[in-house]
Amino acid sequence: KRHLVSAADLSRDDALLILDTAEELAQLSGRAVKKLPTLRGRTVVNLFFEDSTRTKTSFEVAEKRLSADVINFSAKGSSVSKGESLKDTALTLQAMGADAVVIRHHASGAPARLADSDWLHGSVINAGDGTHEHPTQALLDAFTMRRHLNPGAGRDLAGRKVAIVGDILHSRVARSNVHLLTTLGAEVTFVAPPTLLPIGIETWPCQVSYDLDAVLPKVDAVMMLRVQRERMNAAFFPTEREYSRRYGLNGLRLATMPEHAIVMHPGPMVRGMEITADVADSPRCTVVEQVANGVSVRMAVLYLLLGGAVFADGSADSART
Numbered sequence: 001k002r003h004l005v006s007a008a009d010l011s012r013d014d015a016l017l018i019l020d021t022a023e024e025l026a027q028l029s030g031r032a033v034k035k036l037p038t039l040r041g042r043t044v045v046n047l048f049f050e051d052s053t054r055t056k057t058s059f060e061v062a063e064k065r066l067s068a069d070v071i072n073f074s075a076k077g078s079s080v081s082k083g084e085s086l087k088d089t090a091l092t093l094q095a096m097g098a099d100a101v102v103i104r105h106h107a108s109g110a111p112a113r114l115a116d117s118d119w120l121h122g123s124v125i126n127a128g129d130g131t132h133e134h135p136t137q138a139l140l141d142a143f144t145m146r147r148h149l150n151p152g153a154g155r156d157l158a159g160r161k162v163a164i165v166g167d168i169l170h171s172r173v174a175r176s177n178v179h180l181l182t183t184l185g186a187e188v189t190f191v192a193p194p195t196l197l198p199i200g201i202e203t204w205p206c207q208v209s210y211d212l213d214a215v216l217p218k219v220d221a222v223m224m225l226r227v228q229r230e231r232m233n234a235a236f237f238p239t240e241r242e243y244s245r246r247y248g249l250n251g252l253r254l255a256t257m258p259e260h261a262i263v264m265h266p267g268p269m270v271r272g273m274e275i276t277a278d279v280a281d282s283p284r285c286t287v288v289e290q291v292a293n294g295v296s297v298r299m300a301v302l303y304l305l306l307g308g309a310v311f312a313d314g315s316a317d318s319a320r321t
């Protein structure tokens with residue numbers, strides 16, 4: 001069985017293979033090859049216990065472009081609301097012949113539990129678990145950085161400086177990114193108020209700063225994060241005005257960044273809080289591009305996990321592992 005549960009499990013070669021494959025698949029889409037037969041006859045289940053706009057939609061588009069049979073399952077409206085367990089849900093999906101399960105769950109560790117179980121025989125792909133990891137988000141972020149910061153050159157991100165700003169404490173995106181970016185040679189700085197940093201941050205492979213203005217002039221990319229009210233006790237929620245004054249990205253701060261540096265955001269954005277509308281809409285902000293790149297990256301992950309080969313002429317086989 002092959003799974004993608006954590007960006008920390010990816011070696012440099014694994015990550016580069018996924019990014020290079022995603023680039024080839026993106027080129028095929030650019031040449032109007034909209035659909036490949038690679039996963040014809042394979043069933044992929046999108047098992048979402050938490051809300052999603054981008055991840056769920058882009059996995060579905062990726063699966064359909066690879067000709068998979070797609071089953072969309074969301075906890076709302078399912079027997080999960082009647083108390084059915086993850087195990088019984090998984091056994092039910094296995095009985096329907098799932099070759100892969102893409103899972104988003106509010107509990108950190110749920111995808112690892114599925115991957116380690118014998119409830120499912122297919123591949124498990126983590127689409128975001130609690131505050132733990134979101135590996136395909138980190139891959140699409142690295143793909144986006146590589147396109148902007150290494151055009152036509154290096155395959156990795158060696159020496160690139162990336163600041164990740166905001167609610168690190170609750171962010172699975174920050175966790176996956178710090179693993180993947182450091183594997184690819186980038187230098188990561190977390191910028192956040194002390195209350196939004198996890199205990200033990202000093203053991204992570206990154207720098208920490210409380211001063212956004214000091215960090216911005218040195219970055220190649222800045223990644224703004226949403227403050228996740230839904231995972232926070234209201235008593236700890238920072239006031240919007242104070243937060244955006246110290247940690248929000250506005251036009252004045254954008255002007256202090258190097259000209260080549262890009263502004264990223266995994267979405268959903270809260271305009272006026274972590275990012276102002278003029279910055280979100282500026283040509284230097286890659287948020288929409290990140291969504292488009294997510295389709296190519298998720299196609300690559302599905303293709304590599306479920307098997308199949310794409311040939312130089314754009315045709316593909318449907319070999320099974």
Ligand code: CP
Binds near residue numbers: 054055137267
């Ligand atoms: N970036 C991200 O995971 O967005 P969604 O929650 O909309 O999937």
